[in-house]
Amino acid sequence: MKRVTIDPITRLEGHGKIEIFLDDSGAVANAYLQIPELRGFERFCVGRPAEEMPRITNRICGVCPEAHHMAATKALDALFHVEPPSVTKKLRELFYSAFYVTDHTTHFYALGGPDFVLGPDAPPAQRNILGVVHKVGLEIGAQVIDARRRNHHVIQMLGGRGVHPVAGLPGGWSKAITAEERAEIEAIARQNVDFALFSLKLFEDVVLSNQAYVDLILSEGYTHRMYSMGTVDANNRVNFYDGMIRVVDPEGKEFVKYHPRDYAQHIAERVEPWSYLKFPYLRNVGWKGLVDGKDSGLYSATPLSRLNAADGMATPKAQEFYEKLYTTLGSRKVNGRFQPVHHQLATHWARLIELCFAAERMLELALDPEITDPNVRAPITEKPTEGVGSVEAPRGTLTHHYVTDENGILTKVNLVVGTTNNYAPIALSIKKAAQTVIQAGQAISEGMLNRIEMAFRSYDPCMSCATHALPGQMPLEVVIYDAAGQVVQQISRT
Amino acid sequence: MARTLVVGLGNPVLTDDGVGVRVAAAVRAALPANALVDVAEASVGGLRLMEMLVGYERAILVDAFMGAGIAPGSVQRLTVEELAEMRAAQHTASAHDADLTTALDLGRRMGLPLPAEIIIYGIGAANVVDFGEEMTPAVAAAVPRAATAVLQELYRLEEGSMISPELLRRYPFFAGLSYDHIVALANAAEEMAVDSGHYFFREGDELTRFYLTIEGAIGILNELPDQAVDHKLAEQLTGQVRTREVVVSTAGPGDVFGWSGLLAPHRAASSAKALAPARVIAFDCPRLLSQFEEDCRFGYLMMQKIAQVIRERLRDMRIESLAFVSK
Numbered sequence: 001m002k003r004v005t006i007d008p009i010t011r012l013e014g015h016g017k018i019e020i021f022l023d024d025s026g027a028v029a030n031a032y033l034q035i036p037e038l039r040g041f042e043r044f045c046v047g048r049p050a051e052e053m054p055r056i057t058n059r060i061c062g063v064c065p066e067a068h069h070m071a072a073t074k075a076l077d078a079l080f081h082v083e084p085p086s087v088t089k090k091l092r093e094l095f096y097s098a099f100y101v102t103d104h105t106t107h108f109y110a111l112g113g114p115d116f117v118l119g120p121d122a123p124p125a126q127r128n129i130l131g132v133v134h135k136v137g138l139e140i141g142a143q144v145i146d147a148r149r150r151n152h153h154v155i156q157m158l159g160g161r162g163v164h165p166v167a168g169l170p171g172g173w174s175k176a177i178t179a180e181e182r183a184e185i186e187a188i189a190r191q192n193v194d195f196a197l198f199s200l201k202l203f204e205d206v207v208l209s210n211q212a213y214v215d216l217i218l219s220e221g222y223t224h225r226m227y228s229m230g231t232v233d234a235n236n237r238v239n240f241y242d243g244m245i246r247v248v249d250p251e252g253k254e255f256v257k258y259h260p261r262d263y264a265q266h267i268a269e270r271v272e273p274w275s276y277l278k279f280p281y282l283r284n285v286g287w288k289g290l291v292d293g294k295d296s297g298l299y300s301a302t303p304l305s306r307l308n309a310a311d312g313m314a315t316p317k318a319q320e321f322y323e324k325l326y327t328t329l330g331s332r333k334v335n336g337r338f339q340p341v342h343h344q345l346a347t348h349w350a351r352l353i354e355l356c357f358a359a360e361r362m363l364e365l366a367l368d369p370e371i372t373d374p375n376v377r378a379p380i381t382e383k384p385t386e387g388v389g390s391v392e393a394p395r396g397t398l399t400h401h402y403v404t405d406e407n408g409i410l411t412k413v414n415l416v417v418g419t420t421n422n423y424a425p426i427a428l429s430i431k432k433a434a435q436t437v438i439q440a441g442q443a444i445s446e447g448m449l450n451r452i453e454m455a456f457r458s459y460d461p462c463m464s465c466a467t468h469a470l471p472g473q474m475p476l477e478v479v480i481y482d483a484a485g486q487v488v489q490q491i492s493r494t
Numbered sequence: 495m496a497r498t499l500v501v502g503l504g505n506p507v508l509t510d511d512g513v514g515v516r517v518a519a520a521v522r523a524a525l526p527a528n529a530l531v532d533v534a535e536a537s538v539g540g541l542r543l544m545e546m547l548v549g550y551e552r553a554i555l556v557d558a559f560m561g562a563g564i565a566p567g568s569v570q571r572l573t574v575e576e577l578a579e580m581r582a583a584q585h586t587a588s589a590h591d592a593d594l595t596t597a598l599d600l601g602r603r604m605g606l607p608l609p610a611e612i613i614i615y616g617i618g619a620a621n622v623v624d625f626g627e628e629m630t631p632a633v634a635a636a637v638p639r640a641a642t643a644v645l646q647e648l649y650r651l652e653e654g655s656m657i658s659p660e661l662l663r664r665y666p667f668f669a670g671l672s673y674d675h676i677v678a679l680a681n682a683a684e685e686m687a688v689d690s691g692h693y694f695f696r697e698g699d700e701l702t703r704f705y706l707t708i709e710g711a712i713g714i715l716n717e718l719p720d721q722a723v724d725h726k727l728a729e730q731l732t733g734q735v736r737t738r739e740v741v742v743s744t745a746g747p748g749d750v751f752g753w754s755g756l757l758a759p760h761r762a763a764s765s766a767k768a769l770a771p772a773r774v775i776a777f778d779c780p781r782l783l784s785q786f787e788e789d790c791r792f793g794y795l796m797m798q799k800i801a802q803v804i805r806e807r808l809r810d811m812r813i814e815s816l817a818f819v820s821k
Contacts, residue, residue: 039623039625040625040626041625043625044507044626059506059507060505110540110541128596129541129592129596129597130599130600130603138603138604141600141603141604142604145545145600145604149545152545163535163537163538
């Protein structure tokens with residue numbers, strides 16, 4: 001059996017790796033994702049006061065410390081049995097919306113978008129944000145930089161610190177906002193809404209008006225019929241900060257809706273002999289291996305999954321684009337809701353619709369008369385016991401689960417991070433893309449590799465959280481070995 | 495505003511991963527208060543790192559390095575161009591957006607004011623997968639070495655706002671001190687240029703600094719009874735003793751003055767005035783005194799040197815007093 005290795009880091013050993021195994025005819029037999037996990041986080045936390053967790057967990061990952069900070073803060077609410085005041089929840093959601101705007105913007109323009117703006121076969125040196133700027137114009141770069149700048153400003157204002165926020169407290173938020181700050185946030189939110197609409201327009205112009213790209217999105221190689229997971233509000237609409245976890249089956253029927261604290265009843269983890277990753281799956285469907293379909297417990301938790309799991313978006317513009325996505329990609333309404341879209345590359349579009357929702361929600365919250373209420377903390381009266389906190393991280397549902405003794409000293413910590421949810425779908429996507437792209441006996445080109453990597457990239461996998469920081473452009477190295485272990489072909493790019 | 499930014503990259507709770515953050519913290523602790531240098535911490539590279547650099551003329555990044563042939567605890571210096579070739583730094587890129595080179599190119603195309611000079615210090619790491627606050631021994635031992643290397647870089651970049659240990663080492667006054675002591679002195683030092691006639695302090699003033707003359711001449715002055723006056727008569731007529739300032743001693747290049755700053759009650763025993771345009775280095779006494787408490791050998795050596803200055807002043811005063819005797 002031949003073996004192809006796509007190693008995201010050419011000169012760092014022991015990091016993420018995609019391995020593709022060819023059979024004797026040269027066709028893809030299997031494809032695996034290998035990522036070494038960081039170790040000892042639970043041991044590191046046990047014995048510490050639980051209230052340190054919002055500051056410790058945002059150290060897990062440099063990419064989305066805001067998501068960890070929020071999940072940890074919500075876990076502390078539950079742990080200390082305290083209900084935060086209404087304004088506190090709104091401030092947290094406002095903060096979280098600003099974070100979503102920066103995060104989704106960055107992914108689309110720096111990572112996901114270049115494949116479409118420049119084309120999947122463009123030389124890798126051009127397939128980055130610089131290439132986008134070169135092709136679309138300097139103005140676009142200025143827009144991206146400015147969107148990041150103004151929302152980082154809001155994150156710092158609300159979160160207390162620029163990089164690692166510190167404002168989250170059990171039952172509270174450490175600072176209220178003034179009328180002046182509110183006005184500033186409102187102005188920024190308005191700019192964000194304009195920017196989101198501009199980005200959606202760009203997506204339509206560049207991707208949807210190009211039949212080749214639409215065909216690529218709809219192609220079987222990038223289509224997996226899995227269960228979809230996402231957090232929904234009381235009206236079954238997408239929410240990032242709070243709600244129930246809803247899972248719909250591949251046909252769009254609600255499979256289960258549960259409180260985040262009950263995650264262990266619904267999610268199980270599978271250990272496979274060929275990987276040290278733990279693959280989460282739906283316990284009540286069961287593990288059938290890396291296969292899609294209704295009988296397989298695989299689920300994904302991505303922007304597209306969140307849209308699939310919900311009945312709609314809670315803001316008007318986002319709802320408009322939500323409907324457009326489903327009708328454009330051939331989904332029909334069954335029992336009043338759209339059937340799920342399973343085309344993995346449509347995740348990029350879904351991400352922009354979420355960007356629009358985050359911007360609109362930010363504006364709603366900035367206009368809420370209660371938002372400047374100074375009473376941002378509820379008193380803690382109960383002894384801590386056990387608590388689960390959950391948010392939608394940009395890369396999937398994020399769950400923090402803490403158990404303490406009566407003094408609030410941690411005795412047990414469990415985290416299910418966003419990307420972990422998608423380990424099995426990512427592995428499945430890579431395998432399917434590889435099987436489509438690599439034909440028996442054919443030499444493997446750079447463009448083919450990128451088409452495999454595109455499947456991986458659509459998940460916006462964040463290894464610095466699940467594992468560790470990688471260099472940004474994920475340089476690829478493909479080594480093809482013959483049956484005797486000799487290198488017969490080597491393609492690398494940096 | 496600071497012109498130079500030092501960024502420590504990494505995760506301080508992931509064993510060796512945060513070595514850059516720790517080096518940056520050591521640099522911050524050693525920096526003179528007046529240095530035009532900011533020190534920051536970051537856990538992710540790419541666009542976020544590029545955005546942090548906006549507005550600075552120069553930047554030094556400190557990060558953990560992993561890779562073939564990189565020994566744990568080794569310290570290496572790279573330019574940003576060399577880094578692009580190497581890709582061993584743990585955090586200059588972000589998995590979520592772009593590598594630093596791309597991010598910098600983007601920023602420059604956007605017309606953002608980015609540093610003209612970016613230097614990367616990489617410290618070889620051994621363990622970046624286990625959570626923990628303790629670094630492995632070889633990497634922990636590299637922190638002071640790397641911090642010294644970064645400070646050296648800053649002395650070069652910030653000549654003018656910072657005093658380099660090499661400059662101090664040229665003066666015999668500091669002979670016998672270890673390099674670490676000289677670094678501590680350099681970090682408590684600031685250069686000043688003054689015109690002729692400038693008073694550094696007057697007799698009786700509270701003193702928080704002592705000085706080393708680099709250029710020019712400083713007069714050490716005392717108020718002494720005016721010898722041209724019949725004091726008995728003057729006192730009867732005016733009720734006052736007529737005095738005049740007498741230059742009892744001069745401090746030329748390499749000489750130290752303002753020793754009272756190091757001795758309680760920290761009141762100037764004399765006045766000090768530039769007799770010509772002068773350049774001096776001023777040392778922060780409270781900062782040094784607290785270091786003397788920590789490191790008594792450093793304190794002993796410095797106090798020996800200060801005692802020599804006082805001995806010379808006594809000798810000068812004695813010579814000056816001969817003028818009265820001869821009258």
